[in-house]
Amino acid sequence: MKVLTSLKVLAVGVLVMGMAACSKSGSEAESADSYPSRAISLTIPYAAGGSADLQARIISDFVDKDLGETVNVISKPGGAGSTGMTAVKSAKPDGYNIILTAVGPSTLTPNANNVGYDVTTDFKQVSQISEAPYGIVVNSGSGISTLEELLDMAREKKVTYGTTGAGLHQHVVTAAFVKSQGDLDMEHIPFEGGAEAVTALLGNHINASVNTISEVIPHAGNGLTILAVTSDERLEELPDIPTFKELGYELIGKGAWFGIMAPKDTPDEIVSKLDDSIKKALEDPAVIEQFKKAGIPIAYLNAEEFTQKVIDENEKNKEVVTSLNN
Incomplete structure (x- = not known):
């Protein structure tokens, strides 16, 4: 009788665990399908008022209308960009905490100092938006x-x-x-x-x-x-300003790319939804005009393309940082 009772308890336990697992899986799927259902926090790792802040606000204005939820731009400067990057790395990977970052905090700061993150393993790349x-x-x-x-x-x-x-x-x-x-x-x-x-x-x-x-x-x-x-050619909006190149100087970089990233375990479906919305934003005539007036060249890359670029640049900039420190 005791053996029979124990078997019943075990069976009920297994059934409950199975139902919980199914419930969890269904909840996660529903979360991805219904995303977003509340406000999204878009961090910039710089002080407000600069280029990253401007781009974040232009993009957020479009995306919150496209996805139907508010996108709040949050400034977290400090540590050569590492303060904002670390905050987002540690955030829940549910698509509600993302970052508009740049080449410096992504592929230079972590190669110069031990800041506790590696952009190639601790983040998912969503979209590159510009290269300025x-x-x-x-x-x-x-x-x-x-x-x-x-x-x-x-x-x-x-x-x-x-x-x-x-x-x-x-x-x-x-x-x-x-x-x-x-x-x-x-x-x-x-x-x-x-x-x-x-x-x-x-x-x-x-x-x-x-x-x-x-x-x-x-x-x-x-x-x-x-x-x-620093561009190779004179800029359309600054036709009278020479380039370093035409003045006879070679530089190791032509400018800064900016892009959106998310914590590494963010579901691919959510990354794809964000990427699609950002792509639409960068194809919108009003957004294009705002970027043009600001002198910021749009340079969209999708999640896969941006991921490969980050991997390549991280390796290249690791060599640059090492050479400057010698």
């Missing part, structure tokens, strides 16, 4: 009007330049350029975002700054002078 060239700029009251004049100044005395943060792409590209010239005395001043660097330059607290073009175009001829851009 940089501009080197000075205060319009400085009396400097060409890149050569700035470099000549740096050969005579110390020149300070700002970027979005130590170890980020603007810093690495500029530091490699300065190192290649050999005789420049240029000191890097890191900030928590592009907007802060621009503000410091406008206030004459630094001599120059290297920023994505979108961050300096609004001030061109109105406080700031753009000396050169």
